[in-house]
Amino acid sequence: MQFKNIALATCMALSASVAASGVSENATDIAPSVQKRLVQLDLGYKKTGLYLNALVDDAGNLTSSAVVQSYLSIVSDESDDVTNKTQPAAGTIPDTTQLILCQSYHSMALSGIELNAGFVNHANYFNKTERAQVRRGLMAVNDETNKFFSDVGKKSLTYCEDALSLDNQAIHTSIRDAARALDPSKAAF
Structure with a gap:
C-alpha cells in the first residue's frame, strides 16, 4: 500500500512539473485537469469504501444514506476543467505524461472496482x-x-492504450455487477 501511495505522489509531482514546464496552448494543457479528476475519483472511491466498511462493521454511526451521499458527491463532480477543454490530438501528449495519466487511471480503476465489489457484497444495506x-x-x-x-x-494515450482498455473492461464489468446487485426491485425495504 505504501508503494502505491509513493507511486501516486510521484505521478502527481511529475504531472505538476509537466504543467509548470511552460508548455502552453497545446494538448498537454488538459493533462493537469485529467490528473486532478482521476485523483478525485480515486480518493472519493476510497472514502466511500471506508464509509461502506464502517456501515457494515456497525462502526462510526454511519448510515447507508451517508455512504450514498459520499458516492454521489464524487461521481457527480465531473469538472468543467476536463469537459470544456479541447481534447488532445493523437501524438500530442509526451510519453511521460501519458504514463502518468495511465497510472492514475489504473489506480482509479482499482479503487472503483473495489468499491463496486463492496456494493455487490453489501447491497442489502441500501433501501x-x-x-x-x-x-x-x-x-x-x-x-x-x-x-x-x-x-x-484511445486517441492520445497510445503509449498505454492496451492497459487502458483492460482497465476500462474491468470497470464496466464491475459497474454492471454492482448495478445488478443494487436493483431496487430486490430491496428488502
Whole structure:
C-alpha cells in the first residue's frame, strides 16, 4: 500500500512539473485537469469504501444514506476543467505524461472496482431509493469512463492504450455487477 501511495505522489509531482514546464496552448494543457479528476475519483472511491466498511462493521454511526451521499458527491463532480477543454490530438501528449495519466487511471480503476465489489457484497444495506441513486451514479461513472476512453485514451494515450482498455473492461464489468446487485426491485425495504 505504501508503494502505491509513493507511486501516486510521484505521478502527481511529475504531472505538476509537466504543467509548470511552460508548455502552453497545446494538448498537454488538459493533462493537469485529467490528473486532478482521476485523483478525485480515486480518493472519493476510497472514502466511500471506508464509509461502506464502517456501515457494515456497525462502526462510526454511519448510515447507508451517508455512504450514498459520499458516492454521489464524487461521481457527480465531473469538472468543467476536463469537459470544456479541447481534447488532445493523437501524438500530442509526451510519453511521460501519458504514463502518468495511465497510472492514475489504473489506480482509479482499482479503487472503483473495489468499491463496486463492496456494493455487490453489501447491497442489502441500501433501501430502494438509495439503490436507485447509486445506480444513477454508476451510470454517470460509466458514461464518464466511456468518454475518457474514447476521447482521450484511445486517441492520445497510445503509449498505454492496451492497459487502458483492460482497465476500462474491468470497470464496466464491475459497474454492471454492482448495478445488478443494487436493483431496487430486490430491496428488502
